[in-house]
Amino acid sequence: MNDDAFSADLLRGHTDTIVLGMLRGGDRYGFEIYKTIRDATGGHHEIKEATLYATYRRLEKDGLVESYWGDETQGGRRKYYRITDAGRAVYRRNVAAWVATRRVIDTLLDAKD
Numbered sequence: 001m002n003d004d005a006f007s008a009d010l011l012r013g014h015t016d017t018i019v020l021g022m023l024r025g026g027d028r029y030g031f032e033i034y035k036t037i038r039d040a041t042g043g044h045h046e047i048k049e050a051t052l053y054a055t056y057r058r059l060e061k062d063g064l065v066e067s068y069w070g071d072e073t074q075g076g077r078r079k080y081y082r083i084t085d086a087g088r089a090v091y092r093r094n095v096a097a098w099v100a101t102r103r104v105i106d107t108l109l110d111a112k113d
Contacts, residue, residue: 012051016059016094019033019055019081020065022036027080028081029080030056034047059081060081064084065082068082
């Protein structure tokens with residue numbers, strides 16, 4: 001397995017948390033979230049649009065985000081997403097779990113024989 005495949009799999013496992021984190025700073029439309037993720041990694045990693053749109057639908061169904069249509073005067077209408085209070089709570093729990101997991105993995109990787 002190459003490093004990129006592993007990193008992509010690891011990233012994909014945290015898509016919900018990544019999207020929720022993106023929405024903490026304000027409402028965003030779907031493709032904007034995609035571009036922000038891609039740009040934040042210097043273009044080295046991206047989450048497929050199909051994966052993201054499935055994530056948006058799941059997060060909305062679970063009550064973690066809400067969506068609404070923008071009223072753009074030019075171009076097509078965009079669907080915007082906003083994080084809910086429940087979404088913020090899930091984001092905090094997921095980040096805490098990630099930090100605890102990272103601590104354990106770091107400890108095990110630094111363990112001496």
